[in-house]
Amino acid sequence: MTVPSPYADRLRRLPVERHEVAVRGGMTAYWVYGPADAETTVVAVHGFRGEHHGLEPVLAYLPDIRVIAPDLPGFGETAPLPGRTHDLDEYAAWLTDFAAAVAPGAVILGHSFGSIVTAAAVAGGLVTPRLILLNPIGAPALEGPKGLMTRLAVLYYALGALLPERLGTALLRNRVIVRVMSITMAKTKDAALRRFIHDQHDTYFSRFSDRDVLRDAFVASVSHDVREFADDIHVPTLLVAAERDDITPIEAERVLATQFDDATLVEIAHVGHLIHYETPAEAAGAIRRFLRIPAARGR
Secondary structure, eight states: OOOOOTTHHHHHTSOEEEEEEEETTEEEEEEEESOTTOSOEEEEEOOTTOOGGGGHHHHTTOTTSEEEEEOOTTBTTOOOOTTOOOSHHHHHHHHHHHHHHHOTTOEEEEETHHHHHHHHHHHTTOOOSOEEEESOOOSOGGGSTTHHHHHHHHHHHHHHHHSOHHHHHHHHTOHHHHHHHHHHHOOOOOHHHHHHHHHHHHHHTTOBSOHHHHHHHHHHHHHOOTHHHHTTOOSOEEEEEETTOSSSOHHHHHHHHTTSSSEEEEEETTOOSOHHHHSHHHHHHHHHHHHTOOOOTTO
16 A cells, blocks of 8 residues: 655645657657746756656645656556666767757756766756756765675676576565665654555555666766866756765765865754655755745645
């Protein structure tokens, strides 16, 4: 049984449409939230093993912004790109082509692994007036507070790729392991919110197309970080960082912010790598201030 979303009432008020578009030889599924006549459009890219649903709690607090949220190739309802290796270069090229096809000139937003993809794309030439990074990966994952856990994850994904396909895929979709990941990341003490977070991960964390894409994306996520691209990003950039993030410590986020030409760092207390689930109102507030959009009344 699906656990009700704490943000369901707000989400029900948002108009949403599903679309598909041809990008780099494959079909990308994407969802458009908010009014068609909105003054601001944002392309929002989810994190590793996630899909567009994960960002919905933040979108629930941005009702007057038009947000286009695709599923990354190989995840959710978007099939892998045929004949391509799903490394960072490919994801950055995909995002550049996707944005050009559906929303040229839109604001670009990325969460977690999506922060690496969006930073790489903007540094590589994707045109945007502003860049927003939620839970940015601001240092190598192997060096973070949970470096040992990351090393175990490397072994986990390597084993999933080496085992016979059926066994390897079953391991990668194992519900107990997914739950351990969820428990590790969640910081909230709100029991109902924790149940919702765990249900979201149970429902969507295993909707990857195959273990090869998952392995490629995982390697990309732990082999790169936003620091590589900050020097080549010359648009105003918002970093929304968590003070208890186990993947990138807040001290590293503060250093990362100094590497951009024009960066604003917003720190959120009492939360870890799940800002989009645990503190979406605070994240949305930071986004509104950055985009100079007043809070919506009565929403």
